[in-house]
Amino acid sequence: MDMRKEIRYRLEAPTVFTWENFEHKRLQGEGITRDISLLGAFILSATCPPNLTSIRVEVALPSVVGIEADIRIIGQAQVVRVEHSHAGHGENGFAVVPFDLHNWSLLTYKNGSLYHRELNAPASMNFG
Numbered sequence: 622m623d624m625r626k627e628i629r630y631r632l633e634a635p636t637v638f639t640w641e642n643f644e645h646k647r648l649q650g651e652g653i654t655r656d657i658s659l660l661g662a663f664i665l666s667a668t669c670p671p672n673l674t675s676i677r678v679e680v681a682l683p684s685v686v687g688i689e690a691d692i693r694i695i696g697q698a699q700v701v702r703v704e705h706s707h708a709g710h711g712e713n714g715f716a717v718v719p720f721d722l723h724n725w726s727l728l729t730y731k732n733g734s735l736y737h738r739e740l741n742a743p744a745s746m747n748f749g
Contacts, residue, residue, distance in 0.1 A: 627658040634683060636664050640676040652714070654680060661701075661718040669715045674700045678717060696725030 634654045641647055652666025662680070670676050672705035675697060680691040705713050719725060729736040 622695055627660045628724070629656040629658045629663075631655070632657050632683075635681045636662075636666075637679045638664070638666075638676045640670045640674050655714060659722075661698075661716060663716050665712050665714040667713055669703045669705070669713055670700050672700055672703050672715075676700060676717065691730040693728045693730075694725065695728060697721075702727070 624701040632654050634657070636652045636654055638652070639647055639649045639651065648670070650666050650668035650670070652668075655663040655665050657663075657680070662678075663701075664678075666743060671676070676699070678694075678698050680694045682694065684692070696722050698714050699720060702716040702717050704715065
């Protein structure tokens with residue numbers, strides 16, 4: 622039974638993420654989203670942070686025809702599931718959920734200018 626509360630959209634978007642290990646060393650990984658929704662995403666990556674780790678995520682959205690802008694979604698999330706390939710079958714990846722949508726931003730670069738917008742969700746969707 623699928624317990625998801627939001628529709629997930631298949632989207633292959635480049636993603637960069639960072640986290641601190643137990644020695645407080647900052648680590649970085651890159652991947653591609655498999656799917657994304659308002660309540661989370663699944664990121665395919667050779668490098669997976671440990672489960673329950675807090676990470677900073679930056680998703681580069683694909684450009685839309687006719688719009689010449691670089692659009693990115695940036696925010697803090699928590700890893701809630703990690704999947705590793707078994708015997709060469711499947712792909713490595715992990716699922717994330719945002720801590721609080723009030724701490725997410727939409728950045729747009731257009732013609733050399735940066736536009737910043739906070740993504741605010743209704744209070745009922747606060748994940749903090």
